[in-house]
Amino acid sequence: MATAAKPPSNAPASYEAALEELEQLLARLESGDMPLAQLLTQYQRGATLLKYCRDQLEAVEGQIKVLDQGPLKTWTPE
Template sequence: MPAKRSAEKKSSSPSDEPASYEAAQAELQALAQAMESGQLPLSEMLDGYRRASVLLRYCHAQLDAVEQQILQLDGGDLKPWAAE
């Protein structure tokens, strides 16, 4: 089944928006692994880089949106996060 998923990813346009933040992270990880391992031919490396750029912008936008929601919920003051 992983081969089918990679074939689906290759058919998507580099500018297609991911389904979710988690899907974007998973695709970024797969792209990074493929690029680092040399699995992509040179002709696909640029498309991979473009896709990674789109995914990174999407993830940053999602994180910024969540941060803004937290700021609104906390009355404009971002509280320091402490692991419990």
């Protein structure tokens, strides 16, 4: 029996948590108060969060397409 891959330990708990963290990170980046040494690390974290959010939205869009195609079917993410 195959088991689902576990998300990395630093993965957000949910789309909403990722979005909130991304908004806070963006505010810190825009403030200009972040030391240069942290800037790249935080930018990379933001890119990771953005990808997570996009992946979650694409999954929901896929589910909606399945629902729009006719009779309800069991949906499984890729």
